[in-house]
Amino acid sequence: MKPVTLKEIAEQLNISVTTVSKALKDYPDVSKKTKGLVKELAKTLNYKPNTFAVNLRTKESKTIGLIIPVIVHHFFSNVIKGIISQAEKKGYLVIILQSNESYELEKKQIDLLLSQRVDGILISLANGTADFSHLNQIIDQEKPLVMFDKIAKIVKCSKVIIDDRKAAYLATQHLIDIGCKRIAHFRGALLPQNSIDRFLGYKKALLDNNLPYDPSLVYICECGDMSFEEGKKNAKQLLIEHNDVDGIFINTDLVAIGAMTEFNNQGVKIPEDISIVGFSNWFMSSVISPTLTTIDQPGFKMGKTAFKQLYKEIKAIKNEKPKPPKVITLDTALIERESTRK
Amino acid sequence: MKPVTLKEIAEQLNISVTTVSKALKDYPDVSKKTKGLVKELAKTLNYKPNTFAVNLRTKESKTIGLIIPVIVHHFFSNVIKGIISQAEKKGYLVIILQSNESYELEKKQIDLLLSQRVDGILISLANGTADFSHLNQIIDQEKPLVMFDKIAKIVKCSKVIIDDRKAAYLATQHLIDIGCKRIAHFRGALLPQNSIDRFLGYKKALLDNNLPYDPSLVYICECGDMSFEEGKKNAKQLLIEHNDVDGIFINTDLVAIGAMTEFNNQGVKIPEDISIVGFSNWFMSSVISPTLTTIDQPGFKMGKTAFKQLYKEIKAIKNEKPKPPKVITLDTALIERESTRK
DNA sequence: GATTTAACCGAAAACGTTTTCGATTCTTCA
DNA sequence: TGAAGAATCGAAAACGTTTTCGGTTAAATC
Numbered sequence A, B: 001m002k003p004v005t006l007k008e009i010a011e012q013l014n015i016s017v018t019t020v021s022k023a024l025k026d027y028p029d030v031s032k033k034t035k036g037l038v039k040e041l042a043k044t045l046n047y048k049p050n051t052f053a054v055n056l057r058t059k060e061s062k063t064i065g066l067i068i069p070v071i072v073h074h075f076f077s078n079v080i081k082g083i084i085s086q087a088e089k090k091g092y093l094v095i096i097l098q099s100n101e102s103y104e105l106e107k108k109q110i111d112l113l114l115s116q117r118v119d120g121i122l123i124s125l126a127n128g129t130a131d132f133s134h135l136n137q138i139i140d141q142e143k144p145l146v147m148f149d150k151i152a153k154i155v156k157c158s159k160v161i162i163d164d165r166k167a168a169y170l171a172t173q174h175l176i177d178i179g180c181k182r183i184a185h186f187r188g189a190l191l192p193q194n195s196i197d198r199f200l201g202y203k204k205a206l207l208d209n210n211l212p213y214d215p216s217l218v219y220i221c222e223c224g225d226m227s228f229e230e231g232k233k234n235a236k237q238l239l240i241e242h243n244d245v246d247g248i249f250i251n252t253d254l255v256a257i258g259a260m261t262e263f264n265n266q267g268v269k270i271p272e273d274i275s276i277v278g279f280s281n282w283f284m285s286s287v288i289s290p291t292l293t294t295i296d297q298p299g300f301k302m303g304k305t306a307f308k309q310l311y312k313e314i315k316a317i318k319n320e321k322p323k324p325p326k327v328i329t330l331d332t333a334l335i336e337r338e339s340t341r342k
Numbered sequence C: 001g002a003t004t005t006a007a008c009c010g011a012a013a014a015c016g017t018t019t020t021c022g023a024t025t026c027t028t029c030a
Numbered sequence D: 001t002g003a004a005g006a007a008t009c010g011a012a013a014a015c016g017t018t019t020t021c022g023g024t025t026a027a028a029t030c
Helices: A006-013 A017-024 A032-044 A051-058 A074-089 A103-115 A133-140 A164-177 A193-208 A227-241 A253-265 A299-318 B006-013 B017-024 B032-044 B051-058 B074-089 B103-115 B133-140 B164-177 B193-208 B227-241 B253-265 B299-318
Strands: A063-068 A093-098 A120-123 A145-148 A158-162 A183-187 A218-220 A247-250 A275-277 A294-296 A327-330 A333-335 B063-068 B093-098 B120-123 B145-148 B158-162 B183-187 B218-220 B247-250 B275-277 B294-296 B327-330 B333-335
Touching: A006 A017, A006 A032, A017 A032, A051 B051, A063 A074, A063 A103, A063 A299, A074 A093, A074 A299, A074 B093, A093 A103, A093 B074, A103 A120, A103 A133, A120 A299, A133 A145, A145 A299, A158 A164, A158 A299, A164 A183, A164 A193, A164 A247, A164 A275, A164 A294, A164 A333, A183 A193, A183 A227, A183 A253, A218 A227, A227 A253, A247 A253, A253 A275, A299 A327, B006 B017, B006 B032, B017 B032, B063 B074, B063 B103, B074 B093, B074 B299, B093 B103, B103 B120, B103 B133, B120 B299, B133 B145, B145 B299, B158 B164, B158 B299, B164 B183, B164 B193, B164 B247, B164 B275, B164 B294, B164 B333, B183 B193, B183 B227, B183 B253, B218 B227, B227 B253, B247 B253, B253 B275, B299 B327
Parallel strands: A063 A093, A063 A120, A120 A145, A145 A158, A158 A327, A183 A218, A183 A247, A247 A275, B063 B093, B063 B120, B120 B145, B145 B158, B158 B327, B183 B218, B183 B247, B247 B275
Antiparallel strands: A093 B093, A294 A333, B294 B333
């Protein structure tokens, strides 16, 4: 059961491989008649071009790489869905790798993708990534690179993000608007830009409203696989250390849900005793009790947009007209639910 | 910035391409000295073998294809995670496609993967798949194929599943054990084997316990993107048509959660008025209120196992010792939670 | 010193495709 | 009728690697 090649079609029709190739690709210098014959035979023999050979010849694989910190994650799996849906439209395949929030793995995986010679790379950084030489390596090879969500400002490539700072400001302002006076923040890991920005948005909202910023009210969580547990842990800690807190802005919904679970267990009423705003709008947030106020983060759209940008850059480089990096900011919105409904 | 090739290394060292290639792959007929020189230069030049050429020569791509009905789905994203974690260990990359529960798309995607010449294919069938010629096409080409979760019994390939019938029996028996007398079932779509098996398990449990089987108590949902809504809709319908039902076994957690939401809205108490058992053990089920009794379905393990099996078959075919198909059944367990705690 | 053996290296073919460029045939028109 | 032009085709090189097999040199053996 050897796969059919151009050669076999050529031999059966007593013409050259060249002509067969050209006929199948509708070159103008092949007669209608031969084109017909070739295409017919190709169909009956179920000819499929050998991608390996095509890739070698054309130097492109119509494949892109995607590195993502975690897969089992409402936001990220929506991003994946957005990416592959868009990629499919353009005839691209997507190789997915999970960095597990590890810088070392991320580095290895980029090496892997580069040696695999994908046409471009999409990445959302691991929490642990502080050094960016592995990313610059991609750019040095003139391979398109687009970062999304968890980005590094310093790297010179296109980015698709939301305005985390503004969104966090909005979330915090909402807590203030409903009357919270002492607002805590469960922030993400220290390095990622988005958790920094969300923290800054929180802080700025406090100060703009003449509320004191108290660093001891800021709790850190890594937001890895253990997000839920971290939320519980931080909530427990908060109740011990600061029983006067009446609102919390939490870096991500899963952590918020962990915290809510702990509060429920301890009989702390939401939103009466403590109001909570999460981040990301996980589906779960709309079905738990009380439902969780949160910031909508458009994962599917972000994936789509990121691929579109990558695609443009792939085309641009192919035509030897590389484009300057572009930063695309998507809209977000506050979703008000029961956890802040006093 | 052309990528480095064997030829360039060869020229710089004044040796042949052959020797360079062999040196890098530690052939015994290359002297230690030249091996040293070659490897060193390869490293300083940052040589990466051109995968396109290697693939063409070796006829394998170290890449597998994965077709899955939906990505944004707790169970399936766990499967994906399992697959790529295991694939990475063996040096394989995974191309992921989403069939969107569409037979047509599934067919196209298989064509795509075959023409991409992946080394093997993993698939969980779409709800709409009733014809299997596209799957047999894979087998005819002697490409390893492993199905998981949503399988077709008739196709002669390896499968990784759980014992859906037994698990459903267990779930239903549990409802009976806690005293339910009139138990409804929200089943999945008509075609997929697993929803058939779960239905059969439900039915058998009823009959074994001398409870009448009433077809009007079986509601269908497609379990696609709208699972949650379908759960709500079916719950609403059930309340209208059968207000004597005191237990429901529901095909999947997301549908169950939709139903619970509807019951909550209508003031129907769970588990007092109606006890509910779901299926799959989505994370969500442990944080909603009341927490949902369900069947644990080991997605991560299923992914790992499916890849392992595929890998074995890839190796076997390579050594021209193809193995007969194997059906692997993974364990499940009933997770008792509040939705059945009377 | 001659012969065998081992150690080391390289030429060349092959994988299947794409594309350039030259060759051939067929039209067309003066 | 002859030449120019159009239409059609194919030879060959190229992409970068792997592997077979034969060749050369050096070491070992008698």
